[in-house]
Amino acid sequence: MEKRATFSSTTIGILFALPMLVLIFVFFYWPSGQALFWAFTLEQPWGGGNRWVGFQNFQQLLSDPVYWNSISRSMIFGLGSTAIAMGMALILALFTDRELRGHGAYRSIFVWPYAIAAPALGLAFRFILAPEAGLLSLINQVWPGIWNPALDGNDAMIAVIIAFSWKYIGYNFIFFLSALQSIPRSLIEAAAMDGSGPARRMWDIQLPLLTPTLFFLLVINITESFQDSFGIVDIMTQGGPARATELMVYKIYFDGFKGLDYSGAAAQSIILMVLVILLTFVQFRFIERRVHYK
Amino acid sequence: MASIAIRGVRKAYAKNAVVHGVDLDIASREFIVILGPSGCGKSTLLRMVAGLEEISGGEIAIDGRVVNNLEPRERGCAMVFQNYALYPHMTVAENIGYALKVAGVPKDERRRRVEATAKIVGLEAYLDRRPAALSGGQRQRVAMGRAIVREPKVFLFDEPLSNLDAKLRVAMRAEIRRLHRRLGATSIFVTHDQVEAMTLGDRLVVMNGGRIEQVGSPAEVYNRPASRFVASFVGxxxxxxxxxxxxxxxxxxxxxxxxxxxxxxxxxxxxxxxxxxxxxxxxxxxxxxxxxxxxxxxxxxxxxxxxxxxxxxxxxxxxxxxxxxxxxxxxxxxxxxxxxxxxxxxxxxxxxxxxxxxxxxxxxxxxxx
The missing domain is CATH 2.40.50.140 (Nucleic acid-binding proteins)
Structure with missing residues (x-):
């Protein structure tokens, strides 16, 4: 007995798929198409009257040292926050995995940061890391002026990286922990019988078996660090001081909505999109092949 | 080789007692089979000898040395697990050689010993394969090889044959018997299968409800069961x-x-x-x-x-x-x-x-x- 419903008419099938297709079109293809169109034209600030300019927008961007600055800042931010978020999460998960009661509670507690909207998170960290009143004001009291994200570009970059990492540590932790717990207990015991201590077991047994999860999280973290960082930067530093935290996604917003350069911003978002696609492609092409052990 | 003395060993999880005071003396080179229904505490007892489970009371001595507080690696035991517990990301050679690598044995000697071991368990042709590319019987052999290569004083087997089909089980049984005769390591073999128990053991230990019901040669246990439980369980x-x-x-x-x-x-x-x-x-x-x-x-x-x-x-x-x-x-x-x-x-x-x-x-x- 065939239980699956089949439709003789393709129209019914299309009708069923239509709501999703409309959603995808309205929220993905249409804006992307619009951005693509704007990137190759010159858009008036007050609307109306596009002029086709070909690759001029891109040429202008790529010859602008300020734009290259934002690319390198984005790279620093992406690598730094991914390293911290994944590293910390992995360490937490490895220690949690070793005989810990109530890991169910940990799972839900650690995922909460991920549910916090970036602007709220940014605001919280703005207070936490404030040089005059936050946690680090104690350090400033001992060595005056050593920490000030409002003046020092490096401090500002560190601040946004910490805030962003904090959000993703919990997310990564949950993936790492469930991956660790899916490693059969007897494998760890066998390694213990083979004379391997806890640290050695992590390195020889647990980490290699985590590689699929490591790879997945690497892709997610890098991608998200390029896209999800806007709210944090906007609330904490507004790209400053002196463009030290002007990430690509923030610059798009700034040039577009503050500078009213729609075409330049559209070209930037196309570049960002291509960059993210490229990074993901590179990761799949060169890292994934080292991942599978089965 | 080593003798094992188990004296008044108990195991309790929280308030739940699983092993209630077990006394057992195992002579050097002896092949002991612990037989009992599931949940009788036999695997727990074995894991306490291995050091994978903490001992709640009593003491276990290997070669006269109390091992209660020693890490598994300090006890000189090798163990074969029920599900083999092979490292999926390592080849057969790496699986067998892992203990030697951890122990810091030089590469040349390691390879020599891995090859010698592979020969004993009949895996020379499979050294470069991953466990996923092996059959159940071959995986079982890798698990055995991994235990043998360390030349341990004590072999522990935790129902190693229960995942194999009937024919393979008989073949592996004979192989384990032969291996024991050849290596002479003191062995503890846990099983719920009475045929395995009767054919393998020098002595049988029949356990029920966390207690030893009878210790004796297979013939003794069969011909003169010490309790009603043994009578109904064996045979x-x-x-x-x-x-x-x-x-x-x-x-x-x-x-x-x-x-x-x-x-x-x-x-x-x-x-x-x-x-x-x-x-x-x-x-x-x-x-x-x-x-x-x-x-x-x-x-x-x-x-x-x-x-x-x-x-x-x-x-x-x-x-x-x-x-x-x-x-x-x-x-x-x-x-x-x-x-x-x-x-x-x-x-x-x-x-x-x-x-x-x-x-x-x-x-x-x-x-x-």
């Missing part, structure tokens, strides 16, 4: 057990028409008491119904085993198995008589479940009233 088909009273004539009375003579040398104090009487299926014989001294029964069904057959009979609700070597067609409901030699009878106390000893060989008169 296939299980020993026939019936509860009844000993009357003053040295006769076991099951009911009005079923009375079985038992040796008259029995302790006089037992007369008038209720006991459990056990007879192995192969010790009972089928005779014509109504034969003097036989007990009446009807055939329930016959299990054909090829080499022999087991006739399951019905004693007014109690099932009683009799082994036959000659082919015999008996439809259900056929009346038969069961003849039992008094010397083949086992008696167990109802209260304690323990064996009641008597000197065999002296038969009481069959029908004295």
């Amino acid at each position: 296939s088909p299980a020993m026939n057990l019936m509860e009844g009273t000993i009357d003053r004539h040295g006769v076991f009375v099951y009911d009005a028409e079923r009375q079985i003579p038992i040796p008259a040398t029995l302790d006089a104090r037992l007369v008038g008491h209720k006991v459990a009487l056990g007879v192995r299926a192969e010790a009972a014989r089928l005779v014509e119904p109504g034969t003097a001294g036989s007990i009446p029964a009807t055939v329930d069904f016959v299990e054909e085993l090829g080499a022999g057959r087991v006739v399951h009979t019905d004693l007014d609700g109690l099932s009683f198995a009799v082994s036959l070597s000659t082919p015999n067609v008996m439809p259900a409901g056929t009346p038969v008589g069961i003849a039992i030699d008094p010397r083949d009878v086992h008696l167990f106390s109802i209260e304690t479940g323990l064996r009641i000893e008597f000197a065999a060989g002296i038969a009481a008169p069959a029908n004295s009233n």
Whole structure:
């Protein structure tokens, strides 16, 4: 007995798929198409009257040292926050995995940061890391002026990286922990019988078996660090001081909505999109092949 | 090689006791099989020897050295796990050589020893394969190789054959036996399979409910079960057990028409008491119904085993198995008589479940009233 419903008419099938297709079109293809169109034209600030300019927008961007600055800042931010978020999460998960009661509670507690909207998170960290009143004001009291994200570009970059990492540590932790717990207990015991201590077991047994999860999280973290960082930067530093935290996604917003350069911003978002696609492609092409052990 | 002494060992999880005071001395080079139903604490006991499970009470000594607080790696034991526990990301050679690598054995010697071990377990051709590319039997061999390569003082086997099919299990059984003869390491083998236990062990340890029921050679355990539990657990088909009273004539009375003579040398104090009487299926014989001294029964069904057959009979609700070597067609409901030699009878106390000893060989008169 065939239980699956089949439709003789393709129209019914299309009708069923239509709501999703409309959603995808309205929220993905249409804006992307619009951005693509704007990137190759010159858009008036007050609307109306596009002029086709070909690759001029891109040429202008790529010859602008300020734009290259934002690319390198984005790279620093992406690598730094991914390293911290994944590293910390992995360490937490490895220690949690070793005989810990109530890991169910940990799972839900650690995922909460991920549910916090970036602007709220940014605001919280703005207070936490404030040089005059936050946690680090104690350090400033001992060595005056050593920490000030409002003046020092490096401090500002560190601040946004910490805030962003904090959000993703919990997310990564949950993936790492469930991956660790899916490693059969007897494998760890066998390694213990083979004379391997806890640290050695992590390195020889647990980490290699985590590689699929490591790879997945690497892709997610890098991608998200390029896209999800806007709210944090906007609330904490507004790209400053002196463009030290002007990430690509923030610059798009700034040039577009503050500078009213729609075409330049559209070209930037196309570049960002291509960059993210490229990074993901590179990761799949060169890292994934080292991942599978089965 | 090493002797193992287990003294008053207990294990409790929170308030839940699983092993209640086990005492066992294992001689060097001995092959001990721990047999018991699932949940009897046999694996827990093994894991306490291995160091994978903390010891709640008592002590375990290997070669006279108390190991209670030693890490698994300091105890000199190797273990074969039920699910093999092979490292999926390592090749066969790496799996076997891992212990040596951890121990810091130089690469050349490592390769030499891995190759020698692979030869012993017949895996020379598979050294570069990953576990996923091996069959169940080959994985089992890798697990064995991993244990052998370290030349351990003690081998621990945690139901290593239960994931294999019947034919492979018999082959691996023989191989383990041969391996033990060759290497001579003291071995503890945990299983719930009595055939494995009988064929492998120098001595059997039968466990139930966290306690040792009996320790002895396979023949001893089979021929003189120390308790009602051992009697019913060891042997296939299980020993026939019936509860009844000993009357003053040295006769076991099951009911009005079923009375079985038992040796008259029995302790006089037992007369008038209720006991459990056990007879192995192969010790009972089928005779014509109504034969003097036989007990009446009807055939329930016959299990054909090829080499022999087991006739399951019905004693007014109690099932009683009799082994036959000659082919015999008996439809259900056929009346038969069961003849039992008094010397083949086992008696167990109802209260304690323990064996009641008597000197065999002296038969009481069959029908004295």
